[in-house]
Amino acid sequence: KNQVEQSPQSLIILEGKNCTLQCNYTVSPFSNLRWYKQDTGRGPVSLTIMTFSENTKSNGRYTATLDADTKQSSLHITASQLSDSASYICVVTYSGTYKYIFGTGTRLKVLA
Amino acid sequence: GAVVSQHPSWVICKSGTSVKIECRSLDFQATTMFWYRQFPKQSLMLMATSNEGSKATYEQGVEKDKFLINHASLTLSTLTVTSAHPEDSSFYICSAPNDRGGRATQYFGPGTRLLVL
Numbered sequence: 001k002n003q004v005e006q007s008p009q010s011l012i013i014l015e016g017k018n019c020t021l022q023c024n025y026t027v028s029p030f031s032n033l034r035w036y037k038q039d040t041g042r043g044p045v046s047l048t049i050m051t052f053s054e055n056t057k058s059n060g061r062y063t064a065t066l067d068a069d070t071k072q073s074s075l076h077i078t079a080s081q082l083s084d085s086a087s088y089i090c091v092v093t094y095s096g097t098y099k100y101i102f103g104t105g106t107r108l109k110v111l112a
Numbered sequence: 113g114a115v116v117s118q119h120p121s122w123v124i125c126k127s128g129t130s131v132k133i134e135c136r137s138l139d140f141q142a143t144t145m146f147w148y149r150q151f152p153k154q155s156l157m158l159m160a161t162s163n164e165g166s167k168a169t170y171e172q173g174v175e176k177d178k179f180l181i182n183h184a185s186l187t188l189s190t191l192t193v194t195s196a197h198p199e200d201s202s203f204y205i206c207s208a209p210n211d212r213g214g215r216a217t218q219y220f221g222p223g224t225r226l227l228v229l
Contacts, residue, residue: 034217043116043205043220044156089155098144098209100218102155 004103023090118221135206141186142208
């Protein structure tokens, strides 16, 4: 079964600290993996996208990694800010299609 | 670029009425658009795929007569929730795919929050 699982479900950290979110997937055939940030009451916004051959991608303070052999990805957030409080969703795409398989999401709360 | 808008951003209606939500791709054309529903603290659930010039494709368990989809042009898809009931209250999000950079990416609208009283 094609699934995308994320951990932890929720996370609370202090402002300025780093954190890492995990994503495991079983989607096949794999096309690419994306991380999205979704603020409460808003649509998801793309942070990174990685294909099979890419194992790291950065976007400012966000760094995503991909291990296609173990089918695992992580999103590392450096020097967290209050505005990082949001849900982070890992999304995997089938090869040859636009259809997304969504992860369950990680709700991050950054405290002052 | 690759902006998707939704209208309205929120709507409150009485039970039994119909509500129309618009999804527009502002700076690109989209022959396909997706409609999602999201309940609190849950991930997005795909409801249907909207196809310009043909019928929408609905996911299993989604009533096509209740959620009417019309893809009127290459930049507009509408979702009509017919005879809305309180259990239809949810956050509805559309997306439109675009091949910019050679990577099929869905660009999401800001969402429409529906509250049925």
